[in-house]
Amino acid sequence: MLELTLQALFSGLLAGGYYATVAVGLALVFGTMRVINLAHGELVLLAAYVAYAAESNYGVSPVLAIPVALVIVAAASALVYALLSRIDQDREINSLILTFGLGIILTNTILSIWAADIRSTSDPWFQDSMVVADTLFAMNAEVAAFVGGLVLMAGVWWWLNHSWQGRAVRALSSNRAAATLMGVNPRKIEILSFMIAALLATFAGFAIYTGKTVFPALGHVLTVKAFIITVLAGMGSIPGVLIGAVMIGVIESLTVTYLSASLQELAGMILFLVVLFVSPSGLFGGGRALAR
Amino acid sequence: MKRTLAHLVTVSALALSVALGAGAAQAKEFLLGSELPLTGSLARVGQGMHEGISVAVEMANRSYAGKHSFKVQTIDDETSPAKGVAAVEKLAGDGVVAITGGYGSNIIGPASEAAQKAGLVYITSGGVSPELTQRGYPTFFRINNTDGYALAMIGLLQDMGAKKVSIVYLNKDATSSLARQVNTALTAKGVTVGMHEFDASTSDFKPLMNKVKLQDRPDTIAMVGYENDYVGILRASKVLKPQVKAVVGVWSLATAQMAKEFPDLMENVYGTSMLPYPVEFTQPEAVEFAATYKKLFNKDPDYLGQFGYVQTRLLIDAVVRADEAGTLGKGGLPDELRKTDANTLIGRVTFDKNGDNLNFTHRMGQHQGGKVVLVWPQDAANGKMNFPAVPW
Numbered sequence: 175m176l177e178l179t180l181q182a183l184f185s186g187l188l189a190g191g192y193y194a195t196v197a198v199g200l201a202l203v204f205g206t207m208r209v210i211n212l213a214h215g216e217l218v219l220l221a222a223y224v225a226y227a228a229e230s231n232y233g234v235s236p237v238l239a240i241p242v243a244l245v246i247v248a249a250a251s252a253l254v255y256a257l258l259s260r261i262d263q264d265r266e267i268n269s270l271i272l273t274f275g276l277g278i279i280l281t282n283t284i285l286s287i288w289a290a291d292i293r294s295t296s297d298p299w300f301q302d303s304m305v306v307a308d309t310l311f312a313m314n315a316e317v318a319a320f321v322g323g324l325v326l327m328a329g330v331w332w333w334l335n336h337s338w339q340g341r342a343v344r345a346l347s348s349n350r351a352a353a354t355l356m357g358v359n360p361r362k363i364e365i366l367s368f369m370i371a372a373l374l375a376t377f378a379g380f381a382i383y384t385g386k387t388v389f390p391a392l393g394h395v396l397t398v399k400a401f402i403i404t405v406l407a408g409m410g411s412i413p414g415v416l417i418g419a420v421m422i423g424v425i426e427s428l429t430v431t432y433l434s435a436s437l438q439e440l441a442g443m444i445l446f447l448v449v450l451f452v453s454p455s456g457l458f459g460g461g462r463a464l465a466r
Numbered sequence: 467m468k469r470t471l472a473h474l475v476t477v478s479a480l481a482l483s484v485a486l487g488a489g490a491a492q493a494k495e496f497l498l499g500s501e502l503p504l505t506g507s508l509a510r511v512g513q514g515m516h517e518g519i520s521v522a523v524e525m526a527n528r529s530y531a532g533k534h535s536f537k538v539q540t541i542d543d544e545t546s547p548a549k550g551v552a553a554v555e556k557l558a559g560d561g562v563v564a565i566t567g568g569y570g571s572n573i574i575g576p577a578s579e580a581a582q583k584a585g586l587v588y589i590t591s592g593g594v595s596p597e598l599t600q601r602g603y604p605t606f607f608r609i610n611n612t613d614g615y616a617l618a619m620i621g622l623l624q625d626m627g628a629k630k631v632s633i634v635y636l637n638k639d640a641t642s643s644l645a646r647q648v649n650t651a652l653t654a655k656g657v658t659v660g661m662h663e664f665d666a667s668t669s670d671f672k673p674l675m676n677k678v679k680l681q682d683r684p685d686t687i688a689m690v691g692y693e694n695d696y697v698g699i700l701r702a703s704k705v706l707k708p709q710v711k712a713v714v715g716v717w718s719l720a721t722a723q724m725a726k727e728f729p730d731l732m733e734n735v736y737g738t739s740m741l742p743y744p745v746e747f748t749q750p751e752a753v754e755f756a757a758t759y760k761k762l763f764n765k766d767p768d769y770l771g772q773f774g775y776v777q778t779r780l781l782i783d784a785v786v787r788a789d790e791a792g793t794l795g796k797g798g799l800p801d802e803l804r805k806t807d808a809n810t811l812i813g814r815v816t817f818d819k820n821g822d823n824l825n826f827t828h829r830m831g832q833h834q835g836g837k838v839v840l841v842w843p844q845d846a847a848n849g850k851m852n853f854p855a856v857p858w
Contacts, residue, residue, distance in 0.1 A: 178673075178680060185672045282505060290509035291723060292693045298730055303705040311672060311705045386669050387694045391507040391545070395667070430673040435664035436637040 177309055182431040183424060184310040190423030191320030192385070194416045195378040197400035197407075198327055199371035201415045204404060205347045206367035208266060212273040213254055214375060215396030216280035221247045221379025222388040223284055226293045236295050236384050244376045250280070251372035255365055277393060285390040292387045300384040319381035324416075326377055330370060331412050343367055406446050408456030418457055421445060496785055498523070498538045498778070499562030499586070501553040501577055503569050506545025507666070510693070511718065511770055512569050515592060516540060518767070518774020519566055521758045525775075526782045534786055538566075538778075543573060550577035558584035563785055564799060566778045571595035571639040578606045587799050589781050591773035595639040599820040604800050607821035609777050609812060612640065614826035615716050616647040618738050619688065622830045622842045623652065626712055626853060628686040632660040632678045634671075634699055635690035644716065645690045660684060664695070671702035679708035689715040693724065700731045704858045711854030712736065720831035720838045721768050732833040734855035736841070739831030740769055740812055742848050743838035752811055776810045783808075 200214045211217075221243040228239035254276055261268045295301075300315035334340035342363045345353035354360055382388060382396075403422060407414030422442045429441035449457060500519055503512035523536050530536075539560060541553035550573040557565060558581070565581050568574040569592030581588035582603045589607040596612055623631060631652055635645035642663070649659045660682040662674055678684065687710050689699050696719050703713065712734075718724070719737025722744075745766050747753045755775055759767040767775075784802040788794040793802070807816050814825040830842035832851050839849035 178676060181676045182673045185670055189670050285505060285509060290505075290513055291727065292510070292697065293727070294697065296727075296730075301701055301704065301730070303707075311676070313701065313705055387697050389507070389694065390505070390509060427670070427673045430664075430668070431677060435662065435668050435671075435674045437665075439665050439667045 178431050179428075180309055181311065182427040184306075184312065186424030186427030187420055188312055188316045188320050188423070189427060190416075190420030191316075191323045192378075192381060192419075193399055193403055193423055194327060194419035195319065195323035195374065195381055196396050197403040197419055198330065198412060198415045199374035199378070200397075200400040201404045201407065201412060202330065202343075202367055202374070203371045205412075206343050207258070207269075207364050209258060209269040210266075210273070210401065210404075211254065211258075211371070212270060212397055212401075213277040213280060213393075214273075214371070214400055215398075216277045216284075216393035217247050217250055217254075217372065217375040218379045218382065218396050219284060219388060219390070219393040220250060220280060221376040222383035223288050223293070223379075225295070225380055225383045226288065226388070229295060229297070230293075235297060236300075236380055240376060240380055243379060244373060247376045247379070248369055248372040251368045251375070252365070255368040259361065259364070277397065281390050281393050284393075288390070290390055292389045293383070294387045295384045297384070313385060315381070315385035319385055322377060323381065326374060327412065327416055330374070333370075334412065339363065339366055402442070402446055406449055406456055408453075408458040411456070411458035414456060414458030418449075493533055493535055494789065495535045495537060496782075496789075497560070497562050498536060498781070498785075499554070499557030499560070499565040500538050500540040500567040501543050501550055501557065501565060502540060502567040503545040503573065504540070504542035508545040508569050508573075511592065512542075512545075512567075514768060514770025515567060515569060515774035517759070517763050518771035518776075519778045520762060521755060521767075521771065522775045522778035522782060524758055524762060525754060526779065530782075530786065534789070536782055536785075540567070543577065545570065545573070547573045547576045550574070551580045553577070554580040554584065554586070554588070558586055562586065563794065564589065564781055566590070566774075566781050568592045571598055574598060575639075578603065581605060585797060587781065587784075587803060589777045589803070591777050593640065595643050597639065597643075599818075599822040602820050604821075607777075607800075607803055607817055609780070609810075609815050609823045610773065610826045610828075611822055611824075612644045612647055613824075614828045615644055615738055616651065618828035618830050618842065619644075619648055619714060619716060620651045622714060622736060623648075623657070623686060623688070624655065625842060626686065628652075628657060628712075630658045630660075630682070630684045631686045631688050632662060632682040632684040633688045633690065634662045634664065634674065634678065636692065636695055637663045637665055641690045645688075648688065648690075664691075666695075668695070669698060671698045672705065675699065675702040675706050675708065679706050684708070685711050687713045689713065689719075691715075693718050696724075696735075697728060697731060700728075700735065700857060703856075704731065707858055710856060713856055714830075717769070720833060722766060722838070723768065725833055725836055725838060729836055731857055733835070733857045734833060734852050735857055736830050736832045736851075738769075738828040739838055739840065740772055740829060741767075741838075742831060742840050746848065749811075755811060772811050776812050776815070780806055780808060780810070780815060 203211050224243035225236040225239040228234040342358045403418045406418040425445045426438040429438045543550035543553045554577050564587035568590040571593040574593035578588040582605050587605045591609050594612045633645050714736040716738045720739035747756045788798045788802040829846045831838040832841045841851035
């Protein structure tokens with residue numbers, strides 16, 4: 175029983191790492207622009223498919239494909255931003271419609287380029303097992319994704335708290351008009367946030383491609399999961415994203431172990447509703463929460 | 467002399483063109499409808515079946531050339547039951563003679579109900595749930611069913627002498643129904659069975675497979691799901707290394723695609739398969755099918771294409787028979803389909819009063835060194851099974 179519980183907690187922790195790397199980009203953009211980018215999951219997926227294309231066509235390791243994927247995802251993100259910035263009225267609702275549509279376009283573009291087959295890395299190192307104390311099992315890809323995701327999130331958190339641009343992002347998130355009067359250029363800061371979200375999406379795409387399987391319809395699933403975690407964390411909270419993601423991962427994993435794998439999604443949603451019932455602003459919400 | 471020859475040539479050419487023109491005028495064109503998931507989570511299987519349908523139409527246009535011609539109008543249901551219904555209604559409005567396609571019992575259920583209301587035949591190979599034929603719709607037909615898959619899986623497990631089996635299955639209509647059927651049959655034969663249901667959103671199977679490893683301690687793992695589920699289960703198993711003798715699955719597993727994409731995971735894994743890989747065809751129709759498939763899609767056919775082809779070819783042949791009997795416009799197509807008794811690429815096909823093909827039995831293949839070898843039943847086998855053997 176102890177073995178099962180420990181493995182469930184370990185798997186939940188690693189799954190939370192995946193969820194967090196996907197969700198943190200969404201949270202950052204929301205914190206800066208008050209925009210839910212419903213195409214975020216598709217941007218993650220785009221990075222995964224670039225890694226697949228590099229590996230299957232040129233035999234390039236998915237790790238080496240990250241810079242190429244970053245350029246492509248950053249270009250796609252810039253396009254999303256360019257379209258979003260043209261919205262003058264009812265930005266929050268109109269941006270939802272726009273990004274939802276862009277997500278569909280991206281999904282179908284991926285489908286027509288790379289077909290509907292499932293894809294994953296063929297590099298066996300990522301699937302090799304890592305065993306801790308003869309009790310905890312994981313794939314190398316999962317541990318690498320967790321550690322890499324943690325480092326990236328810590329970097330984003332440090333940047334938000336200790337750099338001038340980071341402070342500008344927080345100022346913009348807190349009060350756009352006041353930040354503009356204090357000399358912050360909203361456009362520059364917003365596009366910077368989008369680029370950092372693109373970096374996070376690229377890493378998330380690499381992590382999913384190496385540790386899971388990808389297929390064109392996955393983007394929407396990723397966006398929904400990221401959205402739930404972002405709301406659970408408190409809209410725009412970066413540390414909250416990590417904690418919320420791990421909570422979801424662990425509750426899902428424990429549900430699989432002690433109840434049924436078919437109830438894991440339900441368990442995550444119950445946790446989500448309970449947290450919102452107790453704290454309607456999420457775990458670390460309560461206003462403009464970026465970087466808390 | 468020259469003038470006479472020129473005159474003769476002109477007259478002959480005129481006569482030939484009149485004859486051909488008359489032939490063309492007599493050729494009837496039939497529009498078939500196809501509702502399939504070309505996007506969404508079932509896009510891969512939907513596109514595979516679509517390829518088989520296209521091959522059937524191409525071959526039928528060759529074999530009925532000058533007499534009849536066929537076109538297919540396809541609508542993507544986006545893996546959504548509601549859009550499946552809308553697609554069938556649109557096809558009915560566009561005047562199709564019948565519908566071939568559909569994938570996923572949960573989509574086929576409402577879509578074929580819409581076809582029934584429109585008085586259109588709906589033929590499929592993408593929905594194996596028993597509930598679909600239990601409705602008794604006179605316009606619903608399918609060429610495969612859960613029984614055929616279950617018989618193959620049970621037969622192989624029995625031949626292996628499995629004593630303790632853990633069934634890991636997706637909680638959808640068709641997969642749950644198949645898992646329950648295998649469970650009932652194995653339990654009746656004294657096999658200890660552990661049932662483990664999972665959701666389509668499950669991407670990390672380690673907690674589930676750890677439960678299988680530590681609590682069930684089976685000698686065989688049986689999987690009922692789709693490609694990404696199999697990959698997840700096999701990856702988790704490869705990490706946890708449960709002490710089993712075999713890993714057995716059903717559809718979408720013993721395929722060329724899986725052999726190519728996941729060679730390290732698939733070795734020694736079993737799945738249902740009508741064809742070995744590389745494909746070996748001997749029957750003339752099968753050879754033509756493979757050649758046409760290759761010509762149209764530049765690849766070897768897989769089981770989805772094969773099923774899509776068979777269902778559509780049977781439909782086309784029935785359309786022709788009904789047309790020749792003068793009953794096509796009078797609701798005679800279901801009766802003509804019910805008269806079907808054909809040896810096809812998937813074996814003999816006949817339909818019972820509910821439209822089910824009770825002759826359907828599947829075969830089991832095993833991934834061996836990048837190939838898929840048919841290992842069950844013995845009379846269809848083209849190689850020996852590696853047993854006990856697992857991918858790790």
